[in-house]
Amino acid sequence: MRQFVVIGLGRFGSSVARTLAERGHEVLAIDSEEEKVAEIADHVTHAVQLDASDEKALRSVGVADMDVAVVSVGDISASILISLLLKELGVGLVASKAMDTLHAKVLRRVGADRVIFPERDMGVRVADSLSTPAIFDCIEVSPTHSIVELVAPGSFQGKTMRELDIRAKYGINVIAVKRKKPKISKEGVSEIEEDLILGPTADEEIVHGDLLVLLGRDEDIEKLKKL
Amino acid sequence: MKKEQDKGQTPEEMAREHLELGKFYFLNVRYEEAIEQLKKALTFQKDNADIYFSLGVVYEAINQVADAKDSFEKALSLQPDMKSAQEHLDKLVGV
Secondary structure, rough: OOOEEEOOOOOOHHHHHHHHHOOEEEEEEEOOHHHHHHHHHHHHEEEEEEEOOOHHHHHHHHHHOEEEEEOOOOOHHHHHHHHHHHHHOOOOOEEOOOOOOOOOHHHHOOOOOEEOOOOOOHHHHOOOOOOOOOOOEEOOOOOOOEEEEEEEEHHOOOHHHHHOOOOHOOOOOOEEEEEEEEEEEEOOOOOEEEEEEEEOOOOEOOOOOOOOEEEEEEEHHHHOOOO | OOOOOOOOHHHHHHHHHHHHHHHHHHHHOOOOHHHHHHHHHHHOOOOOOHHHHHHHHHHHHHOOHHHHHHHHHHHHHHOOOOOHHHOOOHHHHHO
């Protein structure tokens, strides 16, 4: 069992914290706002209200012993400072959420091992321990519906859209298929081009490496992810 | 097609052969076989940045991001000025 600390309990941070706890990990959740801490208290191992940019405060709750830290703080300068402190305290892996590419660059400079882009990563996916990324992109359409980019499950390979019948079986619409096209350049170098097949027809066959762009209810998408 | 352990071939030549074969499979969307060939190429020449780069591209094609990153990082450790590997790695940051 690994020990995680999640700092910043907004939508993203709390989703990461809850998912990690559901997966059976020890989770310390931290936020400067009491309300957010109270909200998550029943779902994680420990929830603490403190200012994470205060090194002493971080030390006092044993952050240095954590295997992984997830920093999901909205304030850019605070997020940079906290990421730096965590690295200095000796946390093995620090994953920090970036607001933009410049922020990402700075985070990497201060030693963040992983930079998360909120528009690309979904809380649950990050919690899935960065191992098998199923979701590549996620846009929230409403509180209940999202557009996600999902790696086509292995069982879909070699089947046509007609055979898969995703809308009928899962209640999800396939907006597009992103397909990799392997290429060898004139210099003999392997390269990849990406094709976007918008509104795939019933005869379109799913192949290895395809990403599906899906629109559906979050809970239906969750089911598909588990395939 | 395979010429395993052919007499008179240097390890570099064997590596090159498997690398080319790996690219062939890659081009034909046979990614698993491509990986197999590239890994074989590495057994003959484990310090060849081109092989790691090609392996990274195949992993990227099948969305195995962590493996792709590892391969590009390895390519860069062997050949720090390999621009293409750096570009691929930068693209994968945050994925």
